[in-house]
Amino acid sequence: MVQRHSQDRLPDPNGFFGKYGGKFLPPQLEKPFAEIIDAYLQIENDAAFIAELRYIRKHFQGRPTPVYHARTLSQKNGGAQIYLKREDLNHTGAHKLNHCMGEGLLAKYMGKKRLIAETGAGQHGVALATAAAYFGLECEIHMGEVDIHKQAPNVSRMKLLGAKVVPVTHGLKTLKEAVDSAFDAYLADYENSIYCIGSVVGPHPFPMLVRDFQKVVGIEAREQFMEMTGDFPDAVCACVGGGSNAMGIFKPFINDPCRLIGVEPLGRGDQMGEHAASMTYGHEGIIHGFRCYLLQNDDGSPAPVYSCASGLDYPGVGPEHSYMHDTQRAEYVTCTDMECRDAFFRLTRLEGIIPALESSHAVAYALKLAREMSRGTILVNLSGRGDKDLDYVIENWGTGDDIEY
Numbered sequence: 001m002v003q004r005h006s007q008d009r010l011p012d013p014n015g016f017f018g019k020y021g022g023k024f025l026p027p028q029l030e031k032p033f034a035e036i037i038d039a040y041l042q043i044e045n046d047a048a049f050i051a052e053l054r055y056i057r058k059h060f061q062g063r064p065t066p067v068y069h070a071r072t073l074s075q076k077n078g079g080a081q082i083y084l085k086r087e088d089l090n091h092t093g094a095h096k097l098n099h100c101m102g103e104g105l106l107a108k109y110m111g112k113k114r115l116i117a118e119t120g121a122g123q124h125g126v127a128l129a130t131a132a133a134y135f136g137l138e139c140e141i142h143m144g145e146v147d148i149h150k151q152a153p154n155v156s157r158m159k160l161l162g163a164k165v166v167p168v169t170h171g172l173k174t175l176k177e178a179v180d181s182a183f184d185a186y187l188a189d190y191e192n193s194i195y196c197i198g199s200v201v202g203p204h205p206f207p208m209l210v211r212d213f214q215k216v217v218g219i220e221a222r223e224q225f226m227e228m229t230g231d232f233p234d235a236v237c238a239c240v241g242g243g244s245n246a247m248g249i250f251k252p253f254i255n256d257p258c259r260l261i262g263v264e265p266l267g268r269g270d271q272m273g274e275h276a277a278s279m280t281y282g283h284e285g286i287i288h289g290f291r292c293y294l295l296q297n298d299d300g301s302p303a304p305v306y307s308c309a310s311g312l313d314y315p316g317v318g319p320e321h322s323y324m325h326d327t328q329r330a331e332y333v334t335c336t337d338m339e340c341r342d343a344f345f346r347l348t349r350l351e352g353i354i355p356a357l358e359s360s361h362a363v364a365y366a367l368k369l370a371r372e373m374s375r376g377t378i379l380v381n382l383s384g385r386g387d388k389d390l391d392y393v394i395e396n397w398g399t400g401d402d403i404e405y
């Protein structure tokens with residue numbers, strides 16, 4: 001049996017999960033963040049807030065998403081049975097909308113008019129722009145100029161949804177500069193605006209707040225899985241970028257006799273710059289206002305990272321994951337681009353589900369683990385659909401005809 005974990009009550013009032021997390025902010029941002037903490041602590045138990053969020057999840061997002069027993073995939077693979085929590089069927093095609101709708105609703109309750117965020121690959125920007133359209137709020141997305149060119153379809157989506165996309169033209173013109181730019185914009189107008197982060201990262205209260213909004217995934221999945229099988233899954237498996245889809249499905253299983261396994265991207269290999277496996281190869285550091293496992297240069301600055309899945313290429317990782325790593329409640333493993341490729345094609349051909357490359361990392365590890373286990377069950381968070389990745393796949397990997405299915 002897994003021990004009962006006191007982790008249920010984390011973070012502490014200062015936003016720490018053990019030594020990770022916290023709130024390392026420039027002094028001018030202390031007050032606006034304190035305001036968000038106060039508002040969230042009041043609203044999280046407010047009956048009207050909860051009722052409205054439930055309504056949105058059911059009627060706008062299409063929740064609950066199903067749990068699906070991937071019978072063919074499991075049978076051809078051998079060993080344990082694989083089940084998928086279908087977040088690819090959530091509105092906009094991924095789990096990110098779960099916390100963006102929560103953040104949008106929080107903004108509405110706080111009387112804010114504008115949502116501000118940065119985006120790298122554009123997935124968070126699109127989900128947040130969707131929330132802004134729903135709530136009738138303004139939306140301002142800061143994005144590096146390099147990323148704007150790389151992610152043209154997502155830039156179009158954001159603009160169609162009514163968001164203002166602010167190009168960031170200094171430094172390397174990617175995510176890091178976009179974060180600074182979004183913080184500056186927020187600081188200049190925090191009376192009217194709220195900053196909305198895209199994962200269980202950033203300064204307190206965001207790792208807690210995003211986790212709480214994503215917990216719906218695990219709460220639903222746990223009930224659905226029990227109803228389907230009459231038992232707990234032996235393992236729950238999810239990919240880890242910042243860690244929001246993983247935390248969302250892990251948290252409700254924390255006191256259950258299940259292994260919790262986070263899968264980090266090993267990209268092209270274990271050389272620095274070729275992967276984004278923060279927990280496996282990083283060590284303690286500070287990024288974007290919080291402490292976590294971090295891939296860093298000798299001077300402590302975030303190291304360059306790479307993954308074929310752009311949603312996973314973040315040098316840090318959520319503070320609660322960092323804590324669960326140290327307390328060994330969760331295991332963190334890796335999967336390479338090529339293992340991801342194999343899983344992507346197998347799930348597509350054998351089940352008729354085209355997964356996001358991020359999610360394919362979790363599927364790849366589940367396939368490996370299932371073969372090691374002679375029996376039992378694995379529940380995978382299929383965090384998103386692969387439509388956004390089709391050009392990349394076809395151009396770099398073909399159509400998967402070389403694989404024996």
Ligand SMILES: *Cc1c(COP(=O)(O)O)cnc(C)c1O
Pocket residue numbers: 094095096123198199200239240241242243244245246311312356358359383384385
């Ligand atoms: C953004 C994204 C991820 C990674 O983010 P987490 O916060 O680690 O969940 C995973 N899957 C999909 C489909 C994404 O869009």
